[in-house]
Amino acid sequence: MEAAFLIEKILLVVVLFVITLTIAAYSTWAERKVAAWMQDRVGPNRAGIFGLLQPLADGGKMFFKEEIIPSGANKWLFIAGPSLALLTSFLGSAVIPFGQSIELFGKTVPLQVTDINVGILYIFGVVSLGVYGIMIGGWASNNKYSLMGAIRGASQNISYEIAMGLSIIALLLVTNTLSFKELAEQQHSWHWNIIYQPLGFLIFLVCAFAETNRVPFDLPECETELIGGYNTEYSAFKMGAYMFAEYINMFVSSAVMVTLYFGGYNYPFMDQVNALLGPTWGPLVGVSVMFLKIILFIFFFMWVRWTVPRFRYDQLMDLGWKVLIPLAIANIVITAIVITVVDKL
Amino acid sequence: MSNFITEITPNRPVYTDNDPQGDLTTLNLGPTHPATHGVFQNVLQMDGERIVSGVSTIGYIHRAFEKIAEHRPFYQITPLTDRLNYCSSPINNMGWHMTVEKLLGIETPKRVDYLRVIVMELSRITDHLICNGILGVDTGAFSGFLYLMEEREHVYEIFEEICGARLTTNIGRIGGFERDFNDIAFAKINKFLEKFPPILKEFEKLFNRNRIFIERTSGVGAVDPETALSYSWSGPILRATGVDYDVRVNEPYASYQDFDFEIPVGTTGDVYDRFILRNEEMWQSLRIIEQAMEKLKKEPKGVFHADVPEFYLPPKEQVYNNMEALIYHFKIVMGEVDTPKTEVYHAVEGGNGELGFYLINDGGRTPYRLHFRRPSFINYQMYASMSRGMLLSDAIINMSSLNIIAGELDA
Numbered sequence: 095m096e097a098a099f100l101i102e103k104i105l106l107v108v109v110l111f112v113i114t115l116t117i118a119a120y121s122t123w124a125e126r127k128v129a130a131w132m133q134d135r136v137g138p139n140r141a142g143i144f145g146l147l148q149p150l151a152d153g154g155k156m157f158f159k160e161e162i163i164p165s166g167a168n169k170w171l172f173i174a175g176p177s178l179a180l181l182t183s184f185l186g187s188a189v190i191p192f193g194q195s196i197e198l199f200g201k202t203v204p205l206q207v208t209d210i211n212v213g214i215l216y217i218f219g220v221v222s223l224g225v226y227g228i229m230i231g232g233w234a235s236n237n238k239y240s241l242m243g244a245i246r247g248a249s250q251n252i253s254y255e256i257a258m259g260l261s262i263i264a265l266l267l268v269t270n271t272l273s274f275k276e277l278a279e280q281q282h283s284w285h286w287n288i289i290y291q292p293l294g295f296l297i298f299l300v301c302a303f304a305e306t307n308r309v310p311f312d313l314p315e316c317e318t319e320l321i322g323g324y325n326t327e328y329s330a331f332k333m334g335a336y337m338f339a340e341y342i343n344m345f346v347s348s349a350v351m352v353t354l355y356f357g358g359y360n361y362p363f364m365d366q367v368n369a370l371l372g373p374t375w376g377p378l379v380g381v382s383v384m385f386l387k388i389i390l391f392i393f394f395f396m397w398v399r400w401t402v403p404r405f406r407y408d409q410l411m412d413l414g415w416k417v418l419i420p421l422a423i424a425n426i427v428i429t430a431i432v433i434t435v436v437d438k439l
Numbered sequence: 440m441s442n443f444i445t446e447i448t449p450n451r452p453v454y455t456d457n458d459p460q461g462d463l464t465t466l467n468l469g470p471t472h473p474a475t476h477g478v479f480q481n482v483l484q485m486d487g488e489r490i491v492s493g494v495s496t497i498g499y500i501h502r503a504f505e506k507i508a509e510h511r512p513f514y515q516i517t518p519l520t521d522r523l524n525y526c527s528s529p530i531n532n533m534g535w536h537m538t539v540e541k542l543l544g545i546e547t548p549k550r551v552d553y554l555r556v557i558v559m560e561l562s563r564i565t566d567h568l569i570c571n572g573i574l575g576v577d578t579g580a581f582s583g584f585l586y587l588m589e590e591r592e593h594v595y596e597i598f599e600e601i602c603g604a605r606l607t608t609n610i611g612r613i614g615g616f617e618r619d620f621n622d623i624a625f626a627k628i629n630k631f632l633e634k635f636p637p638i639l640k641e642f643e644k645l646f647n648r649n650r651i652f653i654e655r656t657s658g659v660g661a662v663d664p665e666t667a668l669s670y671s672w673s674g675p676i677l678r679a680t681g682v683d684y685d686v687r688v689n690e691p692y693a694s695y696q697d698f699d700f701e702i703p704v705g706t707t708g709d710v711y712d713r714f715i716l717r718n719e720e721m722w723q724s725l726r727i728i729e730q731a732m733e734k735l736k737k738e739p740k741g742v743f744h745a746d747v748p749e750f751y752l753p754p755k756e757q758v759y760n761n762m763e764a765l766i767y768h769f770k771i772v773m774g775e776v777d778t779p780k781t782e783v784y785h786a787v788e789g790g791n792g793e794l795g796f797y798l799i800n801d802g803g804r805t806p807y808r809l810h811f812r813r814p815s816f817i818n819y820q821m822y823a824s825m826s827r828g829m830l831l832s833d834a835i836i837n838m839s840s841l842n843i844i845a846g847e848l849d850a
Contacts, residue, residue, distance in 0.1 A: 133585040238466055242488070242831075309579055310651055318474045318577045319835050401645075403652045404579030406832045407488050 106207055114187055118341040119149035121392055128396040156334035164327050166236040175231025176328065176335035182223040183339040186346035189213040191278045193359045193381035197373035205381060206275060213274040214262060217350055218255070221305055224343065225251040228307075228314055231336070232324035243323025246407060247314030250304055253414035258301035260422035261294045264429040265354060278358035283365065286357035293425045295355045297418055302347040304414070307340060309399040313407060348391035352384060359384040463491055470499050474577055474835040477845025481823065488830050493823045497816075501849040508809040512774050513539045514613055516809070521607035523813060524847040527566035527790040528608045529558045529598065534787035537692055538796040539613045540745075542783045547745045550738035551615040552694035553731045557628065558601065558610060559693070559787070560724040560731075564635075565591045566790025567675075567717040570842040574714055575646060577839045578655050583645045590638050593631050600624040614751040615744025625732075632729060643718055656711035660825055660837035667708060670821045674792025674814050676841060679716045680708030686788040697734065700727050710840040749776045774804025791815050791842050815847035
C-alpha cells in the first residue's frame with residue numbers, strides 16, 4: 095500500500111467527515127427555518143445573517159452546559175450511549191459514492207471512501223448498531239420514561255429493518271449487485287431505479303423515517319408522552335450527541351436513498367455535460383447534483399415532521415408487520431415474475 | 440408497611456418500587472409532565488405501555504378561592520374567577536356578574552347582553568383553540584397549534600382593547616361593563632370575523648381527514664351518554680357523547696335566546712368526536728358573534744351598563760362633583776348596600792362545560808358561602824377509571840381532549 099493512496103483516502107475521509115458535520119449542523123438550522131416557514135414564524139435570525147451562526151452558538155452552548163449524570167445511573171453506559179449513537183451514525187457515509195471519479199492534479203480520485211462489494215449489507219449493519227446507542231442510553235439513565243423510550247426504539251428499529259431489507263431484495267433482483275459504486279454506475283443518466291422499483295422505494299422511504307426516529311415515527315423520543323424518551327436525563331453535549339446523531343442519520347439515509355433509487359450523482363444529459371466540462375469539473379457537477387438531491391430529501395424529512403401527527407405504538411407495529419412486510423414480499427414476487435418474463439421474451 | 444397491599448386491585452396503585460407489584464411498574468405521570476399542561480399528577484400502574492390502574496392526585500395549585508371569596512365584596516370576586524379557567528376568563532367573569540345580578544334582580548339592557556355575548560363567544564373560541572391546538576401537539580403535529588395561537592393573539596388584542604388586560608381579564612362589572620367598547624375594538628372584532636374562518640378551515644384541513652390523526656383519536660376515550668351523565672359531565676365532552684345539553688339553550692342567559700345557532704352533538708364521545716365538536720362550536724360561535732354585531736347596530740349607542748347606582752361605581756368626575764354619585768361611591772366601596780338574604784345558582788356555558796356559581800348570601804357585603812361548579816374538576820373525576828386498559832399515548836390525548844385546566848381543577 096503506497097503512501098499516496100493512504101494520504102488520498104485520509105484526505106477524503108476528513109473532507110467527508112467535515113461535510114457530514116456541516117450538513118448535520120446546518121440541518122438543525124434548516125429544521126428550525128423550515129419549521130418557522132411552515133408555521134408563519136421567523137425562526138433563528140439573531141446569530142449572524144439569517145441566523146446562519148446559530149448552529150455554532152448551539153454547539154458552543156452544548157459544550158459549556160453542566161454535565162449531569164443522574165444518581166443511580168450506570169455512569170459508563172450513560173456515557174457510552176450517546177457516544178455509540180454518534181459513532182455509528184458517522185460510519186454509514188463511508189461507502190456512499192458522492193460522484194464519478196474525478197481528475198485532480200493528474201490523478202484519478204474516486205469520490206467514495208471505500209467501495210465494499212457488500213456496501214448495502216455494511217450500511218444495514220451500521221444502521222442496526224445505531225439502535226444500541228438509544229437502548230444503552232435509555233437503560234443506563236435509571237428513568238422509566240427513558241427505559242420506555244429505549245424499548246420503543248429497539249422494537250421499532252428491529253421491526254422496520256425487516257421491511258427495509260425486504261424492499262432492498264427486490265432492488266437487488268433488478269440490479270444484481272450489492273456494491274454502491276456499481277449501483278450508481280448502473281443508473282447512468284436517467285436510468286434511475288425509482289422507475290423500476292416505485293413500491294420498493296415507498297417502503298424503503300417509510301422505513302427510513304422509522305430508522306431515523308423522525309415524525310411520524312418519533313416514538314422513542316415522543317416529547318409529549320415520554321418527556322424526551324431515551325434522552326430525558328441527558329444534558330449538555332451528551333444530549334447534543336444524540337441530536338447530532340439523529341441529523342447525521344438523516345443525512346446518511348437521504349444519501350442512501352438517493353444512491354439506491356434516485357440515481358446518486360447521475361442526472362439526464364450528464365455525458366454531454368461531462369464532455370463539455372472535462373474530467374475535473376464534470377464530476378463536480380455530479381457531486382452538486384447528488385448533494386442537491388440529498389438536501390431535497392432532508393427537506394422532505396422536515397416537511398413531514400412539521401405536518402403529520404405521530405403513530406401510536408401498536409399502530410406503528412401494525413404498519414410495520416402487517417402492511418409493510420407483506421407489501422415488500424409482494425414487491426419481491428412481482429419483481430421476480432416480471433424479470434423472468436422479460437428475460438424469456 | 441411495604442406489605443400493605445397484598446394484591447393489586449383496580450385503581451389502587453403501589454406508590455414505591457419497594458411495594459410488591461409483580462410484573463407491573465409504577466409511573467408518575469406528573470406533576471410536571473409536558474402532557475399535563477398544568478400541575479397535577481397521575482400515579483399509573485403500567486404493564487409495559489398499557490395502564491393497569493391509576494390514581495389522580497389533584498390540589499397542587501389549590502388557592503382556596505371559595506374561602507377567599509367569603510371575605511371579599513362581590514365586585515372583588517371577579518379577579519378570582521379570572522384564575523379558574525384562565526383560557527376563557529371572560530366567560531367566568533360574566534358568569535359571576537350575572538350571578539350577582541340574579542341575586543340582586545338586576546335587568547340588563549339588551550345592548551349589554553349582546554356585548555357580553557360577543558365577549559363570551561370570543562373567549563369560547565380562544566378556549567377551544569387552545570384545546571384543539573394542544574391536542575394536535577400531543578399527537579405530534581405541532582404546526583396547527585401555532586396557526587391557532589396567532590388567532591388567539593388577535594382575540595387577546597380585542598380583549599386588550601375592551602378592558603386593558605389579556606389573559607386574566609377582569610372584564611366587565613356588576614351590571615354591565617366598566618366602559619363602552621371603542622371603535623377600535625369593533626374594528627378588531629370585524630377584522631377577526633373576516634380573518635379567522637380561513638385559518639380555522641386550514642386547521643381543519645390539516646387534521647379532520649388526516650389518516651394518522653383519525654387512527655390515533657377515534658375510539659379513544661369513548662364514553663356512553665349514561666356514564667357521562669352519571670359522572671355529571673357537561674360541555675363539549677358531554678355533547679360529544681350525544682347528549683344535547685348546552686346551558687346557552689337549556690337555561691338561556693344574556694339573551695342567548697335571541698340568537699340563531701346550532702348545538703353540535705357527537706355520537707361516540709371519543710377524542711375525535713370531541714375534536715370535531717369543538718371545531719364546529721367555533722363556527723357556531725362565529726355565527727353568534729356575527730349576529731350580535733348585527734343586533735348591536737339596532738340598539739341605542741352608548742348603553743353599556745344597567746342603571747343600578749347602588750352597585751355600579753359612578754364615574755370619577757361625578758364622584759367629585761355630584762352628591763348622589765359620591766354617596767353611592769362611598770356605599771359601594773364601604774359595603775353599606777343592602778343585599779337580599781337568599782341563595783342563587785347561576786350557570787353559564789364555559790369553555791369546558793357548565794360553569795356554575797352557587798351563592799348563599801346573608802345580606803352582608805360579602806357572600807356567606809360561594810361555590811364554584813368547576814367543569815374541569817367534575818369532568819376529571821372519570822379520568823383515572825377511563826385510563827384503565829388504555830395505552831399511555833391514548834391516556835395522554837384523552838387528557839388533552841378533556842381540556843383539564845389546572846386552575847379550574849384545583850380552584
